[in-house]
Every structure is written in structure tokens, then in C-alpha cells.
Amino acid sequence: MGFLGFCLAGLGFMLIGAWEAVSLSVPSTSLTKKALPSCFTHLLAALLSFFAIVNSSISAIDSSHSSDHIGVPHQLQLIAVASLFLLYSLTGIVAAKFTHLLPLPSQILDLLALFGFGQEFLLFYLQRKDPDGLENRYYGLLLVPIAVCFASTTLAIKSPKSPYPRLGRAVGLVLQGTWLLQMGFSFYTNLITHGCSLREKSRGNYTVRCRGHANAHRSMAIATLQFNCHLAFLVILVVGVYWAFGSGDRESNSREYASYKPISEELRQFEGRGQFTLDSDDEDQIVVTENGTKEKVVIPVEGTNGFGPH
DSSP: OHHHHHHHHHHHHHHHHHHHHHHHHSOTTSHHHHHSOTTHHHHHHHHHHHHHHHHHHHHHHHHHHTTOTTHHHHHHHHHHHHHHHHHHHHHHHHHHHOTTTOOOOHHHHHHHHHHHHHHHHHHHHHOOSSTTOTHHHHHHHHHHHHHHHHHHHHHHHHOTTOSHHHHHHHHHHHHHHHHHHHHHHHHHSTTSOTTEEEEEEETTEEEEEESSHHHHHHHHHHHHHHHHHHHHHHHHHHHHHHHHHHHHHHHHHHHHHHTSOOTHHHHHTTTTOOOOOOOOGGGEEEEEOTTSOEEEEEOOOOOSTTSSOO
């Protein structure tokens, strides 16, 4: 892929994941959604997939000219995965713009994305051109965000109205993008661990070899530490964004609650008062006195605190 390829792929995944997460948090009436189309995520995915197809095609041609028999089939696998994501993106764009022509439920698009993440997982899981290469450690750690995207998409198919599976997929896409950036910097710059170097047989076939058994173990441990740092950074970022969006809701709720008058102030007015009776025509009784006159007698009604019968 090259340094530029890793950087563009990483930034693309990060932008898609960040936009999908923000679109789930910001209300639909916001200015952001009014300024950008509803299929903005699919547009970004289509551009990223098209770039991956072009880059892999160039790498395959370069591998064929250099008589590299491993680089060509590997690039064809990348083209197959990118083509599936391109199909997902174009289908989402057509479904969003021409709903009357292609009325597709969201589960169909999620199913296409599920197949794409499944193929991507198998691609990096089975990619072992050099069993002793350090890049295999980075590919193995890349399987974690891909698995998160796969599981979240599966849950999105089962619960299409729930925002949490899509939020989990957005987090997985961002982590996948940051790790691709790390791979580009680790493979093609001086940030790689001491004692290891990149060896390219062709543009699409490379390996990172380390001198000695100790350097190999140290480089794999550093890769794991780097991945843990990426994961910790993402957790802090998600918590910070959640706090930023939730603070506005807490302020609006506090202002709303402040307008209510406590009912305890009204209840204090009735404290210390005795029982009282309710006069009703149903409880009136006519009594004949000794003088022969008739008088109306009111029968008090017993109650708890004077509000009703026991």
C-alpha cells in the first residue's frame, strides 16, 4: 500500500466512523445534517473503496512487472473486498436518493456491510506471506476492530432501530483507522522499533524483518503496547464526547426542573390541622325534638387526615 496508502485509508476509516457516531448523537434538525446529504457516510465509503481498488490495481501491475507471484493474488483479494464495500456504498446512495426506485430496508445494507467485514477479517487473518514478519503482529491486532465492526453490524441487523450497535461499529471504524495510521508510520518511517527494517519485493508485497530473536519479541511487545495506547485514547475520546453532548442535556433538564414548585410547601399548610368533616346531603338526618319540631343534624364523616374514609 505504501505510506500514503496507509495514511489515506486510516483517515478515511476515522472520518467515516466519526461521522457515523456524530450523526447518532446530534439531532436530525441540526445544521450539520441540513448542510450535508443523508448519504454522506456512503459517499465517504464509496470514495475510500474506489481509492482502495485503484491502489491495489497499481500494486498488482507493479507486482506482475517485477515477477512477484505472491503480490498479484494478494492484491486481487484486496480488490474483491473493496469491491464489496463499493457495492454497499453505491447501493446506499441509490437507496437514499431514489427511494421510490429502490426501496430497500436497512437490513439489506447492513447485510452487505457484514459480508464486507467478514471478508476483511479473513483477508488479514490468513495473510501470512512471511511467517516471521513483524507485520503479522500488526495484522493480528487489526482483527480486533474488524471483529467489533462485524459483531456490531450483526446486532444492527437484529435491532435496526437501536442506535447502540451502530455506535459500536463507529467506534470500531475509528480504531481501525487509527491503527492503519500506526501501521503506516511503523512500517515506512523511523518510528519502527530498533533492529527491524522493511523489505519490499514489490509495491504490494513487503515484510518487516527483525535481527535476532530478542528484537522480534521486543518489537511484538511494542506493537501490543501501541495498540493498547490507541484503545485507551479512543476510550477517553468517546467518554469526552459523551460528556460534551450530555452536558447540554443536563443543563436543559436542570432549568426545566427549576421551574417546578416543590409540593412540600403546599403540604406544610395542612400540617397541624385537625380533622374536618365534609357536609353532604347524604349524611344529613332529620331528628324530632321533645317540642315536636324537626331539626337537621349533620353526621361527621371520619377519615384519615380529613381527606376520606378509612
